[in-house]
Amino acid sequence: MFAFRLDARSGVPTYLQLVDQVRRGLLLGYLVDGDRLPTVREVAATLVINPNTVAKAYRDLERAGLAAPRAGQGTFVVGSVDQVPAATYVKLSHGLRGWLRTAHDAGLDHDQIRALVTATLDDDQAQAGAA
Amino acid sequence: MFAFRLDARSGVPTYLQLVDQVRRGLLLGYLVDGDRLPTVREVAATLVINPNTVAKAYRDLERAGLAAPRAGQGTFVVGSVDQVPAATYVKLSHGLRGWLRTAHDAGLDHDQIRALVTATLDDDQAQAGAA
Amino acid sequence: MFAFRLDARSGVPTYLQLVDQVRRGLLLGYLVDGDRLPTVREVAATLVINPNTVAKAYRDLERAGLAAPRAGQGTFVVGSVDQVPAATYVKLSHGLRGWLRTAHDAGLDHDQIRALVTATLDDDQAQAGAA
Amino acid sequence: MFAFRLDARSGVPTYLQLVDQVRRGLLLGYLVDGDRLPTVREVAATLVINPNTVAKAYRDLERAGLAAPRAGQGTFVVGSVDQVPAATYVKLSHGLRGWLRTAHDAGLDHDQIRALVTATLDDDQAQAGAA
DNA sequence: GTGGTCTAGACCACA
DNA sequence: GTGGTCTAGACCACC
Numbered sequence: 001m002f003a004f005r006l007d008a009r010s011g012v013p014t015y016l017q018l019v020d021q022v023r024r025g026l027l028l029g030y031l032v033d034g035d036r037l038p039t040v041r042e043v044a045a046t047l048v049i050n051p052n053t054v055a056k057a058y059r060d061l062e063r064a065g066l067a068a069p070r071a072g073q074g075t076f077v078v079g080s081v082d083q084v085p086a087a088t089y090v091k092l093s094h095g096l097r098g099w100l101r102t103a104h105d106a107g108l109d110h111d112q113i114r115a116l117v118t119a120t121l122d123d124d125q126a127q128a129g130a131a
Numbered sequence: 132m133f134a135f136r137l138d139a140r141s142g143v144p145t146y147l148q149l150v151d152q153v154r155r156g157l158l159l160g161y162l163v164d165g166d167r168l169p170t171v172r173e174v175a176a177t178l179v180i181n182p183n184t185v186a187k188a189y190r191d192l193e194r195a196g197l198a199a200p201r202a203g204q205g206t207f208v209v210g211s212v213d214q215v216p217a218a219t220y221v222k223l224s225h226g227l228r229g230w231l232r233t234a235h236d237a238g239l240d241h242d243q244i245r246a247l248v249t250a251t252l253d254d255d256q257a258q259a260g261a262a
Numbered sequence: 263m264f265a266f267r268l269d270a271r272s273g274v275p276t277y278l279q280l281v282d283q284v285r286r287g288l289l290l291g292y293l294v295d296g297d298r299l300p301t302v303r304e305v306a307a308t309l310v311i312n313p314n315t316v317a318k319a320y321r322d323l324e325r326a327g328l329a330a331p332r333a334g335q336g337t338f339v340v341g342s343v344d345q346v347p348a349a350t351y352v353k354l355s356h357g358l359r360g361w362l363r364t365a366h367d368a369g370l371d372h373d374q375i376r377a378l379v380t381a382t383l384d385d386d387q388a389q390a391g392a393a
Numbered sequence: 394m395f396a397f398r399l400d401a402r403s404g405v406p407t408y409l410q411l412v413d414q415v416r417r418g419l420l421l422g423y424l425v426d427g428d429r430l431p432t433v434r435e436v437a438a439t440l441v442i443n444p445n446t447v448a449k450a451y452r453d454l455e456r457a458g459l460a461a462p463r464a465g466q467g468t469f470v471v472g473s474v475d476q477v478p479a480a481t482y483v484k485l486s487h488g489l490r491g492w493l494r495t496a497h498d499a500g501l502d503h504d505q506i507r508a509l510v511t512a513t514l515d516d517d518q519a520q521a522g523a524a
Numbered sequence: 525g526t527g528g529t530c531t532a533g534a535c536c537a538c539a
Numbered sequence: 540g541t542g543g544t545c546t547a548g549a550c551c552a553c554c
Contacts, residue, residue, distance in 0.1 A: 039525090039526065039527085040526080040527065041525090041526080041527095051527095055527075055528075058527085059527095059528090069526085069527055069528085070526080070527085071526060071527055071528085072525065072526045072527075073525095073526065073527090074526065074527080075526090075527075
């Protein structure tokens with residue numbers, strides 16, 4: 001079953017974190033067309049947030065064409081996005097985890113790692129945008 | 132000169148993006164004690180945002196003890212954080228850039244790469260938290 | 263200034279009535295790109311409904327690409343739809359008003375007129391769909 | 394046999410659409426006292442909706458005094474409403490269909506026509522209410 | 525039981 | 540002052 005996670009410190013609105021996680025799930029193949037998302041009430045209870053917040057996220061997904069509610073049954077993933085092929089995903093994920101281990105071994109904590117990664121990704125995207 | 136960058140799509144409040152970037156700069160050694168930050172007006176003009184938003188970011192940095200205004204001269208970085216040693220930083224950064232190239236070569240776009248990275252980092256942090 | 267109207271008896275959710283009216287305004291040329299919609303608080307006060315309900319409608323319009331919020335300034339119409347040419351509109355509107363007068367003169371009340379119109383439009387659309 | 398039609402996009406609750414259509418049928422003479430409505434199962438199967446939804450609509454009609462169940466035989470239209478005289482109805486309907494043709498010929502699609510009609514009817518009713 | 529709508533009211537980000 | 544987010548809680552439509 002798909003599970004959500006929240007990071008209160010990030011400053012990203014709760015409902016957007018939920019939306020992003022479903023989007024990411026689709027992108028990476030964790031979620032596929034037809035999968036049932038946890039119910040609004042389940043998510044609200046698990047994450048200890050207001051059901052309306054979850055409903056707002058699900059509504060956003062619906063408007064984006066990524067989910068569809070079925071009254072009395074739950075909300076289902078629908079449509080899809082360009083998925084990363086499984087083999088590619090496994091290989092890249094493995095490589096990244098290796099790098100992560102190196103970073104931890106070098107004494108970096110999570111914040112420092114995130115800072116490094118974010119800076120590098122931002123640079124990468126900025127260069128691509130400028131090119 | 133230190134330069135800010137904004138991502139309107141991220142959902143992170145503008146002023147927080149500015150604060151985070153200074154914090155990241157310190158963590159990674161882009162910014163060191165004594166460096167001068169661009170003026171509120173410069174940042175506001177460059178990013179086309181309201182000066183109040185920049186001022187709020189600088190105020191937050193000040194309260195966090197990471198920056199200090201000097202009357203008539205601008206705002207300066209002060210104090211510091213656990214910095215990543217330069218050698219370590221260079222090695223890790225190089226490794227990460229290599230991985231990024233692999234990801235691009237595999238055909239992933241920026242969104243897919245960010246999705247993969249975020250998912251991996253979140254997993255990593257979640258496991259550490261659970262351990 | 264654009265003004266909203268509500269029909270509590272229709273069974274259509276309040277926020278959808280608002281969305282539909284903006285859509286209709288665009289279709290008929292009452293609203294054009296750049297027009298400012300009344301603020302959330304104004305609409306809420308005028309119609310005596312909850313500001314959240316108005317905000318929901320405006321958010322829907324935003325997701326549909328028909329409106330854009332500007333913090334501190336209000337919500338603005340943006341983008342557009344296939345508009346009915348003004349001349350065509352005037353001619354057709356005139357014709358319809360004439361028919362309406364005939365219907366009133368024949369003794370029909372609003373409900374009966376709406377019933378007749380709805381039935382006729384539904385038939386028309388059903389035939390087109392079947393064709 | 395009386396046939397129901399649904400418009401999922403309208404936002405009007407399913408059961409209300411059914412009730413309204415029977416009401417409209419009575420108003421316009423499509424349905425008269427004694428006519429048999431399709432069974433709950435038939436309607437549910439044809440429209441692919443839950444039988445409970447149909448049952449609720451029939452219950453509402455019953456409470457409004459517009460329909461009555463006869464054990465083992467089905468539900469029948471009963472009582473009546475101010476009907477539009479057949480001659481008047483035919484004349485007005487003919488006129489409206491003529492206008493509709495004009496609108497189609499002018500290049501308007503169904504959405505645009507509905508927008509124009511709704512706007513005109515709403516105006517008409519608002520004026521009457523204000524008078 | 526599911527999702528959807530609406531209200532009331534607090535607080536935040538931004539101009 | 541503008542829109543945005545979140546909470547709390549009632550009620551409805553539909554399965």
